[in-house]
Amino acid sequence: MNLSQEEWTEKLQADENAVILDVRTEEEVEYGYIPGAINIDIRLGQEFVEEVGKLDKSKNYYVYCRSGARSASACSIMNQLGIENAYNLMGGILEWEGDIIE
Known part of the structure; x- marks a missing residue:
């Protein structure tokens, strides 16, 4: 599901079952x-699929990349x-306006 920055942030802040997933390269x-994010690079192909397969399916995942294209594919x-x-x-x-750890 695609969410705007505002929707994503509001939903994330209210979600006690949330996991932030960064699908960019190392x-x-x-x-x-974004603070608290775990990283699984979508460009790893089959390895990405295997790592995602290990994730807890009961959690809610908030997924992002650089511009939103790779993360849309990751959600699919x-x-x-x-x-x-x-x-x-x-x-x-x-376009992220929240905190970023550099």
Whole structure:
């Protein structure tokens, strides 16, 4: 499900079952990431699928990348793997107005 920055932030803050997932490359993460995020690079292909398959399906995942395209794909893959609640941050970290750890 695609959410605007505001919707994503509001939903995340109210969610006690939330996990933030950054699907960018390690190099991109080094430039900064949203606090509390775990990183699984979608460009790893099958390894991404395997790592996502290990995630707790009962959690709600707030997924982001640089601009929102890769995270949209990641949410789709996650849905196919049985994770019902995967929320894509439209605009990605480029448009993120919250805290970033550098």
